[in-house]
Amino acid sequence: MNYSAPDLAAYPPRSPRAQLGGYAILPRMLDKCRATLAGKKGEYHYACPTDQRFFQFTGIDPETLKAEIAKGLSDTEALAWITANAPNQHMGWEIALWTASVNQAVPSDNEWRAFFNELVTAAKIAHRADIQTWFEYIEADDYVSFGGRP
Template identity: 35%
Template sequence: MSRERSWQAFSTSSMDLRTSFPRSMRFKLEGYVHLARMIDKCRAVLAGTEGEYIYPCPMDFRLMEFAGITHEQFTAAVETNPTDEGVAKWFRGAAKPHQQAELDEWNETMLRRGPSTPEKQAYFNKCRDAVDPSRTDLTAWSDLQDLEEGRPVPRRSP
């Protein structure tokens, strides 16, 4: 079965990550990278269909910390709002406000974030090499996720 989904399908309350992928971390919702992906993973956990995906993961916690919310609050919001629009409305009201420049900087930091320890680097390399060992240009988790999930990832300059 193909794990491709149309973007319109993401406004439903269920998400089966055993047969599809969450949205890319790069997909912005309310101006935040990773928010849509976190919604997809949370929906899958609530439905018991998360497969190998983890919610809440370290990237999820980074977003929640930046927004000033807890994973319990976020999970409850996703559970009671079956659409992205409903979760986004809740998030707008619950997240601590940030100046656009601060949000832009945070988004870029998230997208550039790579392994922070030798052990995590070894894991990153193992995952990357399982998909495409020629992609030694990749250093960010966001690129690795897109590569693993079959999205195009441009070659990066050294």
């Protein structure tokens, strides 16, 4: 796997649970950003609603981060840039609470639950009663999309 220009048509980005600097979502988002820049994003979208949770929490502008990643920043360098430039600065414990929160996020109302159920059904994993959170859905969908058995 080429981490500097991942081919997301060939394999999925990292799990949304993977962390960098305590932030969930960030490693996956960086994979999607790099793949987008390389023209290899497959079906994935940088700055999608899941990514927006990170952007809202940190106050980072998606296009500004994308421009920084285009300079060839490693994960460590990207984290350093985010730490130095995030308008919303947070203590480690706040980041940990936010990460725990997004790890357990479920559809927030009946409309979102109906949408979630449609996604789960479309991914052919509706028989999986254990899929309750957004991250559980994302991970299962990635697995099935790349050849895993539902």
